[in-house]
Amino acid sequence: MAFAPSDEPVALKILVAGGFGVGKTTLVGAISEIRPLRTEEVLSDRGVGVDDVGGVEAKTTTTVAMDFGRITIREGLVVYLFGTPGQERFWFMWDELSYGALGAVVIADTRRLTDCFPSIDYFEQRGTPFIVAVNCFDGAERYEPDDVRIALDLDPEVPVLLCDVRRRASAKVVLITLVEHALKTLTAAQR
Amino acid sequence: MTPPEWLDDDAGPVVRPYALTRGRARSSADDLDLIAMVTASGNAPRDPAEISPEQWRILDITARATSVVDIASDLDLAIGVVRVLLGDLQDQGLIRVRPPAQVAPLPSERILKEVINGLRAL
Ligand SMILES: Nc1nc2c(ncn2[C@@H]2O[C@H](COP(=O)(O)OP(=O)(O)OP(=O)(O)O)[C@@H](O)[C@H]2O)c(=O)[nH]1
Ligand SMILES: [Mg+2]
Numbered sequence: 001m002a003f004a005p006s007d008e009p010v011a012l013k014i015l016v017a018g019g020f021g022v023g024k025t026t027l028v029g030a031i032s033e034i035r036p037l038r039t040e041e042v043l044s045d046r047g048v049g050v051d052d053v054g055g056v057e058a059k060t061t062t063t064v065a066m067d068f069g070r071i072t073i074r075e076g077l078v079v080y081l082f083g084t085p086g087q088e089r090f091w092f093m094w095d096e097l098s099y100g101a102l103g104a105v106v107i108a109d110t111r112r113l114t115d116c117f118p119s120i121d122y123f124e125q126r127g128t129p130f131i132v133a134v135n136c137f138d139g140a141e142r143y144e145p146d147d148v149r150i151a152l153d154l155d156p157e158v159p160v161l162l163c164d165v166r167r168r169a170s171a172k173v174v175l176i177t178l179v180e181h182a183l184k185t186l187t188a189a190q191r
Numbered sequence: 192m193t194p195p196e197w198l199d200d201d202a203g204p205v206v207r208p209y210a211l212t213r214g215r216a217r218s219s220a221d222d223l224d225l226i227a228m229v230t231a232s233g234n235a236p237r238d239p240a241e242i243s244p245e246q247w248r249i250l251d252i253t254a255r256a257t258s259v260v261d262i263a264s265d266l267d268l269a270i271g272v273v274r275v276l277l278g279d280l281q282d283q284g285l286i287r288v289r290p291p292a293q294v295a296p297l298p299s300e301r302i303l304k305e306v307i308n309g310l311r312a313l
Pocket of ligand 2: 024025026067083
């Protein structure tokens with residue numbers, strides 16, 4: 001395998017997915033320095049009530065803020081965290097975000113487990129290594145990871161763990177579990 | 192940095208972030224990966240007057256290799272806008288872009304172990 005020369009910085013991408021309000025932003029903020037990042041959502045390729053600019057492509061967009069955090073492992077080795085926007089209208093961004101991603105954390109809330117089905121389907125289909133992190137909200141009934149695995153019909157090798165995304169230590173374990181899983185997937189593929 | 196007026200968050204639901212790019216939404220850097228690394232080539236621009244203040248800032252930041260997302264975040268500009276600005280700089284030979292595939296074909300076992308240890312140490 002080719003090694004990047006030591007002066008060439010290496011950047012890795014981890015996605016944080018899951019249903020609406022499940023704790024994606026909280027997880028990114030608990031473990032990394034949150035930074036502003038905006039992308040644009042194309043409303044239409046024709047101006048909507050906007051004067052046409054002669055001869056140039058008029059792209060009408062809104063800018064949307066994304067969850068984005070970075071963790072510097074060392075000089076020249078950075079892990080970027082991207083929250084994948086939950087609403088369906090932002091799905092156009094998923095392909096771009098997941099391209100070349102090391103893996104994904106799918107956050108689940110046991111009170112509405114089915115909300116994470118689309119994320120799981122997506123990463124299964126793309127072959128992106130992912131884990132399921134069950135965010136334990138106050139007052140929500142506790143389930144064992146294996147119950148969640150069965151309910152979500154997950155392959156046995158997909159790690160499932162309980163977490164509290166508000167706690168840094170817990171967020172750390174989530175990320176380590178994902179990278180270990182990605183490493184396992186990588187070495188299995190090389191065998 | 193205070194964004195120009197027409198980039199203001201309160202501008203309403205329909206904004207025109209592409210004003211900075213003179214309305215263009217497409218460029219040679221359209222496919223630029225979010226974590227591609229950009230480095231200033233050190234070449235002097237042929238026509239410095241053609242380089243916008245934002246592009247000067249990009250050249251400044253990328254004196255050291257910097258990812259596309261970090262550039263967008265540092266300049267507080269939307270990613271699509273940054274891609275257009277980078278495309279121009281690339282066309283003029285002012286920056287070099289290394290896609291992640293070239294940076295790390297697949298993250299090596301060594302890198303992933305380093306990341307795991309780094310996360311443990313956080
Ligand atoms: N009690 C409790 N509240 C939590 C927990 N995790 C997140 N929250 C709260 O739940 C709300 C939603 O969390 P976010 O992190 O914003 O969720 P999100 O997935 O980013 O939400 P969207 O971006 O709107 O889809 C916030 O008010 C959090 O403070 C948790 O583990 N326990
Ligand atoms: Mg959020």
